[in-house]
Amino acid sequence: MTTITFIHPDNRSESVDAEDDTSVMLAALTHGVDGIVAECGGNAVCATCHVYIHEAWAGKLDPVSDDEDTLLDGTASERLPNSRLSCQIKITPALDGLVVRLPERQS
């Protein structure tokens, strides 16, 4: 199990134990964390699982693919340098302690 912490726009934080080989998006949905919509279910179509990665983790994730980069241009809340789509972040033990901030809006 890998612990992922979601920080809501009102600064409330929720930590979940995510199963490896799933995704940060799926961890939120499975554990009932609001704020991740994931309309397309993780198929890299919709940009409604947008998160901001905590600075401490910025360089530790796999880089953004071209597909994800295109989708991030369409996020409902502002795209920032630390914006990612949570469906594209695979859960591995190396991500234990990852902190992500949820945007105001997903659509």
Next chain:
Amino acid sequence: MNPTDVSASSDAPAGAGTAIPQLDIDPFAIGFFDDPYPAHQEMREAAPVIYLHKWNVYGVARYAEVYAVLNDPQTFCSSRGVGLSDFAKETPWRPPSLILEADPPAHTRTRAVLSQVLSPAVMKQIRDRFMSAAEAKVDELLARGRFDAITDLAQAYPLSIFPDAMGLQAEGREHLIPYASLVFNAFGPPNELRKQAIERSAPHQAYVTAQCQRDALTPGGFGACVHAFADKGDITAVEAPLLVRSLLSAGLDTTIYGIGAAVYCLARFPDQWERLRQDPSLARNAFEEAVRLESPVQTFFRTTTREVELGGCRIGEGEKVLMFLGAANRDPRRWDAPDRYDITRKVSGHVGFGYGIHMCVGQLVARLEGEAILTALARKVATIAITGPVKRGYNNNTLRGLESLPVTFTRA
């Protein structure tokens, strides 16, 4: 091939080849269209994989198996057709789609182009236009009071916005719905619906073929955007019109059925309608939940590229597998109170738009149209009452929806 023979064969690998029940169900018959839910339940409860001897196909109706098939495009391919017709054995009725009826790696390239044409960023650009058109349509309907929610709303709204967004010429648009209807009928078996649709198809095909050409498309529309990718070298000039054709095939009728489904749900579930009026920001999820519950696209086929074990059942190579998307979307193994329309349901993961690499490439346009109409309804309409006989459509092998829904709106 008889599935009972498959399961009984002596060379079946250990642990594989659980008996596959044969069911006497024709999912492309009028009686089935009338009320598919008892048959959906029978198929779901019978086994993870079933066999329908009427058309000699395997079927999956549970969420887990539908999901598994959608997520394994190498084993369950699309290039042999996503209807009953096997392109390895029969000549397709039209040149195959370069995206729907293609497998990776060919599919990856064309999919990338349409994904960019219909990206979230593009949706931001068209959003205001779609929202104002929905408000204008609802204002017009409120002025009328009583009307048909299928023809005057579910059809009229997409027709007022989508052909222009595509960049289509004004002439000939009456072919769009018949062409889409033809495409979705043609996924079905060689029954009367399919035969008649193809017999009458020539003028609709001629219109669409001409309308997909570069010089027939207005600059700035989705169609012209597809052609622009030919200039960049991502696709060829020959491929571009066929990719425009995909948008015309799948971009209109589906949203008509989706909006019709959503209005029908809101008219039948007054508590959910009230909830939407209280919080119009639920409009987008209310549309999504209607797509789950009603599943406007009911079925798609895949073809096995090898022998495969699915849900403990063994299926040979070259077999057609029919996915019951509508049954999966109401599988109680996956959904709580699956027959209930709940606009706050966490609906992510439903297969109403498919799933995996072939998941509807135009889903963002569909959602934008649905959100726009439901937002306008929630803000402007007080009550939706069904005030005449509700008529189901029986004219399509794949799409499920109403033909007529007489309603009366009162102003908020």
